[in-house]
Amino acid sequence: MKPFLVLETGDPVPPLRRHGSFGHWIRVAAGLSGRESRMVRVFEGEDLPSPGDYAGVLVTGSGAMVTDRQDWSERTAGWLREAAEGGHSLFGICYGHQLIAHALGGEVGDNPEGREMGTVQLQVTAASEPDPLFAGFPDTLPAQATHLQTVMKPPPGARVLARSDRDDCQAFRWGEAAWGVQFHPEFSVHVMKRYIHARAGALREEGTCPDTLADAVRPTPIARRVLRRFIHLARQRARNGA
Numbered sequence: 001m002k003p004f005l006v007l008e009t010g011d012p013v014p015p016l017r018r019h020g021s022f023g024h025w026i027r028v029a030a031g032l033s034g035r036e037s038r039m040v041r042v043f044e045g046e047d048l049p050s051p052g053d054y055a056g057v058l059v060t061g062s063g064a065m066v067t068d069r070q071d072w073s074e075r076t077a078g079w080l081r082e083a084a085e086g087g088h089s090l091f092g093i094c095y096g097h098q099l100i101a102h103a104l105g106g107e108v109g110d111n112p113e114g115r116e117m118g119t120v121q122l123q124v125t126a127a128s129e130p131d132p133l134f135a136g137f138p139d140t141l142p143a144q145a146t147h148l149q150t151v152m153k154p155p156p157g158a159r160v161l162a163r164s165d166r167d168d169c170q171a172f173r174w175g176e177a178a179w180g181v182q183f184h185p186e187f188s189v190h191v192m193k194r195y196i197h198a199r200a201g202a203l204r205e206e207g208t209c210p211d212t213l214a215d216a217v218r219p220t221p222i223a224r225r226v227l228r229r230f231i232h233l234a235r236q237r238a239r240n241g242a
Contacts, residue, residue, distance in 0.1 A: 002238050004032055004231070005054040007076060008041045009095050010062025013198040016191060022060035026093065029186035029224055030058070030231050043072050048079045056089035056234030059096025061184060065149055066098045066108045077103035087242060089234035090178040091227070094147055097171075097180030104155035104174055111150040113166035115206060118196060118213045119220065120145045120164045122171075122183065127159040131173055133229045134161050143170070143183035143223035144192045146199070150182065171226075177237060185220070185227040192217045 006023040019025075023039040038054070040046045043062065051057055059080070066073060081103040084090055092100040098108045121140050128134035143164075151169040154160055162171040162181075171181045187195075193214045196203070200210040 001036075001235065002053065002055040003035070004030070004037045004234070005049065005051070005057045006037055006039045007048075007057065007059045007096070008039055009043050009060050009073070009076070009099065010064055012191075013063075013195060015198055016194050019191070022062075022186070023058075025186040025191070026058055026060060026227070030227050032231065042076045043070075045072055048076065051079075051083040051086065051088040054088075055238035056091065056230065057083060058230075059090070059092040059099060061094030061096065064095060066095065066102050067110075067149065073099065080104075084175060084178040087175070087177060089230070089237055089242075091230045091234075092180040093186065094182060094184060097182050098149060098151055100174070100178060100180045101151040101155055101158070101169075101172065104158070104178070106151055106155040106158065107153035108149055109152045111148060111167065115146075115148055115199075115202070115208075116150075116164065116166040117146045117199065117203070117208075118216060119143070119192065119218045120166070120183070122162040122164050122223075124162050125160055127173075128161040128171075131159075131161055132233050133173075133179060133226050134171070137222055141222045142218055142220045143185070144187035144217070144220055145170075145183045146192075146195050147182060151180070177234070177242070179230060181226065183220075183223055185223045187220075189217050189219055
């Protein structure tokens with residue numbers, strides 16, 4: 001079986017780096033062993049391999065901004081566009097979600113609702129009912145989130161699968177096998193709380209109490225199932241030669 005490719009677009013906040021990289025967290029949450037995955041740190045200029053050598057591609061979050069159009073980010077966007085158009089299985093998280101949207105002709109910008117952080121409630125859309133990653137879930141489900149930018153307009157032809165009070169595009173699907181999720185299925189309760197405390201100063205300036213926000217953090221097992229469903233589906237597609 002082909003391994004999975006994890007494109008790392010940044011590192012976690014400094015207090016959490018001793019717990020591993022974004023790619024490591026995603027690999028563990030997805031149930032992949034080290035032999036079943038390969039990490040490529042695209043934000044450090046590492047070369048992008050052929051997507052056909054992998055069962056699927058996962059794109060991590062980042063502290064960077066897609067709208068900065070950094071060279072490494074635009075290079076990765078071009079690679080993702082070709083991979084999506086080639087029918088390869090893609091799953092973007094947070095920055096990865098926004099980067100896939102940008103690559104496919106969507107619009108990314110500062111969230112007009114401001115920062116979204118903590119355990120948020122997602123509302124799934126009617127488009128989620130036949131979707132292999134979201135089908136059968138409750139109408140609302142909790143997920144961990146932390147972001148300032150958002151997908152303002154999904155790519156042409158994309159189906160929005162979930163929303164939240166502060167984000168109209170929490171998840172989308174483009175074509176047969178490309179997904180983006182604004183939320184973090186790989187975040188544990190511990191990680192989410194540490195992220196809130198790392199952003200405590202900014203949150204207070206915005207009028208949000210970080211302690212209250214951290215106290216409201218809850219487990220999000222259904223959100224993690226979305227990631228695991230992608231792994232299962234990508235493996236099936238790889239076996240079938242898709």
